[in-house]
Amino acid sequence: MMESEEGKERKEKDGLRLTLIHNGVIVTMDDGSRVYSNGAIVVEGDRIRAIGRSSEIIDRFSPLADEIVDLQGRIVLPGFVNTHVHTSQQLARGIADDVDLLTWLHERIWPYESNMTEEDSYLSTLLCGIELIRSGVTCFAEAGGQHVPGMARAVELLGIRACLTESTMDSGKGLPSGWSARSADDCIQSQRELYSRHHGAADGRIRVWLGIRQIMNATDQLLLETRNVAKELKTGIHMHVAEISYENQYVANTRGVNGGTVTYLEKIGFLQSNLLAAHSVWVSDNEIELLSKAAVKVSHCPASAMRMLGFAPIKEMLQIGLCVSLGTDGAPSNNRMSIVDEMYLASLINKGREAYTKGATDPTAVPAKAVLKMATIDGAKAVLWDDEIGSLDVGKKADLVVVKPFTWSMVPVHDCISSLVYCMRTENIESVMCNGHWIMRDQKILTIGEDQIVAQAKHASIELLKRAGIKISPKMNVL
Numbered sequence: 001m002m003e004s005e006e007g008k009e010r011k012e013k014d015g016l017r018l019t020l021i022h023n024g025v026i027v028t029m030d031d032g033s034r035v036y037s038n039g040a041i042v043v044e045g046d047r048i049r050a051i052g053r054s055s056e057i058i059d060r061f062s063p064l065a066d067e068i069v070d071l072q073g074r075i076v077l078p079g080f081v082n083t084h085v086h087t088s089q090q091l092a093r094g095i096a097d098d099v100d101l102l103t104w105l106h107e108r109i110w111p112y113e114s115n116m117t118e119e120d121s122y123l124s125t126l127l128c129g130i131e132l133i134r135s136g137v138t139c140f141a142e143a144g145g146q147h148v149p150g151m152a153r154a155v156e157l158l159g160i161r162a163c164l165t166e167s168t169m170d171s172g173k174g175l176p177s178g179w180s181a182r183s184a185d186d187c188i189q190s191q192r193e194l195y196s197r198h199h200g201a202a203d204g205r206i207r208v209w210l211g212i213r214q215i216m217n218a219t220d221q222l223l224l225e226t227r228n229v230a231k232e233l234k235t236g237i238h239m240h241v242a243e244i245s246y247e248n249q250y251v252a253n254t255r256g257v258n259g260g261t262v263t264y265l266e267k268i269g270f271l272q273s274n275l276l277a278a279h280s281v282w283v284s285d286n287e288i289e290l291l292s293k294a295a296v297k298v299s300h301c302p303a304s305a306m307r308m309l310g311f312a313p314i315k316e317m318l319q320i321g322l323c324v325s326l327g328t329d330g331a332p333s334n335n336r337m338s339i340v341d342e343m344y345l346a347s348l349i350n351k352g353r354e355a356y357t358k359g360a361t362d363p364t365a366v367p368a369k370a371v372l373k374m375a376t377i378d379g380a381k382a383v384l385w386d387d388e389i390g391s392l393d394v395g396k397k398a399d400l401v402v403v404k405p406f407t408w409s410m411v412p413v414h415d416c417i418s419s420l421v422y423c424m425r426t427e428n429i430e431s432v433m434c435n436g437h438w439i440m441r442d443q444k445i446l447t448i449g450e451d452q453i454v455a456q457a458k459h460a461s462i463e464l465l466k467r468a469g470i471k472i473s474p475k476m477n478v479l
């Protein structure tokens with residue numbers, strides 16, 4: 001009787017759709033690190049209503065359910081959070097492979113970005129979104145790109161969650177002509193407008209953050225106004241911090257402060273708990289402490305670091321209790337936008353780094369559990385959204401991923417957490433739910449026409465490269 005009364009009450013109240021997912025391994029990533037070996041989740045509307053052992057959940061909720069999904073032993077995880085991705089760079093995949101950093105930036109990326117239209121940004125974000133969803137990402141933090149309205153339109157359609165940020169620069173050498181004239185006031189005003197237009201859009205899935213591209217392209221006025229406005233709007237700041245070793249030299253030369261970017265940012269009072277510092281490769285032990293004291297969040301991008309930046313001291317950051325999350329960076333820095341690949345790399349690179357710094361690898365460094373936290377709950381903390389996402393908890397938003405572990409890449413599964421980090425491939429991600437809606441089922445994305453977007457994006461990329469005058473030399477004798 002209790003079930004039918006509950007059902008009646010539910011339908012009378014708001015008629016929210018109820019989905020019962022059961023008979024699976026539920027990896028909650030909650031405070032108690034609970035894993036239900038035969039568990040169930042009940043999704044009501046956009047939130048998780050119940051979670052527990054299948055035996056305790058099925059009888060109570062199956063009479064109420066609009067949809068019942070029997071997982072047959074599949075694994076369920078919280079949706080992954082990619083905390084550093086340049087969605088507007090997806091059309092630039094492959095335009096800057098095997099080139100040095102200055103060529104990468106001045107001759108490829110800036111000409112590309114400064115020639116983008118809003119439609120390019122829209123298509124680029126859709127193309128990037130396909131790869132994000134296929135790798136189980138339900139929330140991402142845009143690193144700072146072009147045409148936020150184009151990104152927002154794409155995110156609304158894709159059905160995922162995002163913290164969108166405009167690329168913001170008010171100084172620096174080598175900028176394309178259209179960008180160099182921007183003042184700090186212009187940058188702030190433009191971001192305020194984006195905030196008022198898009199923050200909270202798409203059923204609350206879109207948030208707007210403030211951005212600083214990097215210290216070399218930001219005056220103190222821009223840094224400090226960004227800090228103040230972010231506080232006023234109660235939002236986050238996304239910035240590339242201590243990305244390349246030259247940055248520390250640059251800070252010494254131009255700001256007269258020795259010690260590095262983080263030391264300088266601390267000195268001017270810029271380090272705050274709402275700062276998401278991307279990369280943070282060239283930081284000293286003292287600077288790790290400064291980041292930790294200020295509760296700054298770090299986005300570790302292993303593939304991009306290995307290609308162009310260097311080894312980030314992740315083991316030391318975790319030891320001191322710093323919140324470290326995972327990002328893919330943009331397509332021209334990584335080529336793959338899979339957070340599944342980044343989990344694997346994060347573990348290997350940080351074990352191998354011990355040989356580089358201490359003479360022997362350490363297989364215990366940055367273990368699987370820490371890596372899985374980086375991609376889920378710590379990712380949610382990094383984007384200041386852990387009150388609603390990042391773990392499977394009653395009352396949180398229903399953002400989840402279904403993994404099919406029965407294929408050659410994962411069999412046999414002896415320890416679920418190890419397998420998810422060391423064995424899982426993007427292809428094992430079978431279904432994805434965000435905000436209570438299935439956005440991918442059985443590896444078919446339901447929110448957009450994938451083939452059509454791939455074709456349009458291919459065309460838009462060719463046209464954009466022509467406009468920007470970017471030529472890619474073939475690496476072999478192409479006949």
Ligand SMILES: [Zn+2]
Nearest residue numbers: 143278329330
């Ligand atoms: Zn970046």
